Structure formats: structure tokens, C-alpha cells
Amino acid sequence: MFGADRSTKCFAFAVVLSVLMLVPLCGAAAGTQPTEFAGLKVTVLLFSGRPDPSYIIDDAASIDRVKKMLEVAKEAKFEKPTVTPSILGYKGIVVENARNVPGIPSRIAVYNGTIETGLERKKFLADESKTLENYLLDKAIESKVIDEKIVKRMKSEEDMRKDTH
Amino acid sequence: MVQKGLRFGLLLGCLIVAVGGCCTMPSYNPAFWNDAGTVQSKNNCYNYGNNKRTDTYAQPGKASGQTLTWGNMNCADVRKAAVADGLEMLPASGVCPDKKDKVALVVDPGTDYHWYRLDTSGTWSHKPGSGQATNRDNSNNSIMNPETANRCGQWLCYTEFCGYHCACSNADEGKGHEKIN
Numbered sequence: 001m002f003g004a005d006r007s008t009k010c011f012a013f014a015v016v017l018s019v020l021m022l023v024p025l026c027g028a029a030a031g032t033q034p035t036e037f038a039g040l041k042v043t044v045l046l047f048s049g050r051p052d053p054s055y056i057i058d059d060a061a062s063i064d065r066v067k068k069m070l071e072v073a074k075e076a077k078f079e080k081p082t083v084t085p086s087i088l089g090y091k092g093i094v095v096e097n098a099r100n101v102p103g104i105p106s107r108i109a110v111y112n113g114t115i116e117t118g119l120e121r122k123k124f125l126a127d128e129s130k131t132l133e134n135y136l137l138d139k140a141i142e143s144k145v146i147d148e149k150i151v152k153r154m155k156s157e158e159d160m161r162k163d164t165h
Numbered sequence: 166m167v168q169k170g171l172r173f174g175l176l177l178g179c180l181i182v183a184v185g186g187c188c189t190m191p192s193y194n195p196a197f198w199n200d201a202g203t204v205q206s207k208n209n210c211y212n213y214g215n216n217k218r219t220d221t222y223a224q225p226g227k228a229s230g231q232t233l234t235w236g237n238m239n240c241a242d243v244r245k246a247a248v249a250d251g252l253e254m255l256p257a258s259g260v261c262p263d264k265k266d267k268v269a270l271v272v273d274p275g276t277d278y279h280w281y282r283l284d285t286s287g288t289w290s291h292k293p294g295s296g297q298a299t300n301r302d303n304s305n306n307s308i309m310n311p312e313t314a315n316r317c318g319q320w321l322c323y324t325e326f327c328g329y330h331c332a333c334s335n336a337d338e339g340k341g342h343e344k345i346n
Contacts, residue, residue: 046321048210048279048294051222086297088279089318149276153320
């Protein structure tokens, strides 16, 4: 319907307008937010839509316990790129060490008795008794960051497991 | 007169393209979302369903000034919030207008919501929260129909199928046209 020159003009106009609209956004995106806490940020990967619950571990005793649990975990070999599954429901726990707490990797992911540490050079560990995972989940419940409804589901599942053993 | 009309139409078309853009169905291209970094962790099922990267963990209604709480985790409220963001309800014909993409909403009542999107392959895919985008359900089956897909995981089960909406997606990953945030 329209000639080629008109299509070209239309495209050029759209590009110029889009660039003008995007320029103010670039400055905002370049800024970085300072980390506001001095410890480990623990996020329980639960939801799909809503933000996942998270809490901070910043006391020396708890950090030390995490450190010791990592030390006793045995090295394991995995074929998969990550231990956290891509499913609905609970997908594990992520610990971020943005403040470089000594002796703790920059990132830890835990799921179903397996631990993944580091970002680019990942190391996998086995924690068959789920010591670290259960510790972090218990702390999440203590911190009251997990909704009561979900805590009830967690506890009823635990009770069912105990009954079957 | 005809010449003027054509020019006006052309200008209007250009403005629409520049501001909103044309809608196209997305293909299944999970690599864009599964970067194990910012894109993956800061974009959720609503981002993926709309094929729009915002890095804000987008929430239905937020772009239009609404805040969903636990009490709003039901089909009616989440649908209303999505419509406020610009997502259309699926017409009775069952076909999205203007080449918009069909997206599906499910909820775990009082707990959480989840979105699926239809890809050019004719199958559905989704991104469970900060996890990887996938075209498999919780039974590791291809998602042929989100109404019958396994939507139950540990401690969460998206039992209610709310219905379908139409979103202005894009063939390029992460560049959907809906105004979500």
C-alpha cells in the first residue's frame, strides 16, 4: 500500500522516537544499590509469582554453624548445571554472601541433600541428611518470613514422614 | 484529500509502532531467561508469560498502581490486576486478537499465582519464579494444556485454573509490549 521510501521513513521515525524514549532509562539502570546488611542473605525458593521470602543471618554463631556444615559436607559430582530444579513449589534455598563474610562462598544453593557453591566455578557437595537445608528452613520459620499457611503444610508433611517411619 | 488521509494514517501507524509495537507470538527460547544471573533471578512467571524482561520481579497490577497481598491471591483479583496492566481477557472465540499471545493464569488460593504462555510450537512454557524457564510440568511432561498440566509441587499446589488472557508479546525474547512492572 505504501511505497518503499515511506516505509523507510516510518522505520527511521520509529527508531529515533524509541531511542529518545530509552535514553532517560539508561542512567537509572546503570546505578547500583548498596547492600544494606552485613551478613548472609538467605532466600527460600518457594513461589512463582510473588517474591520469595528471605532473611538475614548476621550473628557470628549462626554464620559459624553454616561454615561448619559446609566443611563436613562431602564433595559430589553432578551432571546437571544447578541443584535447584525448575518446578512449581519448593525449589531449594539460596544463600548470598554479598558482603564477603570470610570462609563462606559467594553463593550457596541447597536442595534435597545437595549443595552447590560458587558462581562461575561451581563445586557440588552432598548433604544426605539435609543438615544445612533443614537448618536454613528452621531459621526461616523462626524468622517468621514464611506464611503461616505454608508453615502448616511443611509441618504436616514432616508429621506424615515421621508416621511412615 | 486522499493524500492527506494517507499521510495521517502513516503517521498514526508510526506512532503506534514506536510507542506500543506490533504483537507477535514468541518461540520457545529459554536460554535468554536461564542465564543463572540477573535475568533469571529478577524475572518471574509474569515477566516470562508476557515475554517482558523488567528485572523487577513484575507483579500484576503494579504498573497500574495496585498492590496484590496474600488476600488477593485468588483468580478474580489477579485477573483484574492483569487486565489493569493491559492484558485482555480471551474473547469468546478463543482466539486472541491482533496477533496477541495466549497466556494462562493459575493460583494456589491464598498463597501464590502462576502464568504460562503459548509458544509458536503450539505447546506451553513457563518460568517458575526465579527458576529456569521450561516447557515441562512438575511431572516432567511437555505442557500441551495448562489446564491439565501437573501444577503441584512441594508445599504449593496451583489447584485453580483461572482462565486465559491475551498479551502483546514479541518474537524477540524479553521484549514483549505489555506495560508490566
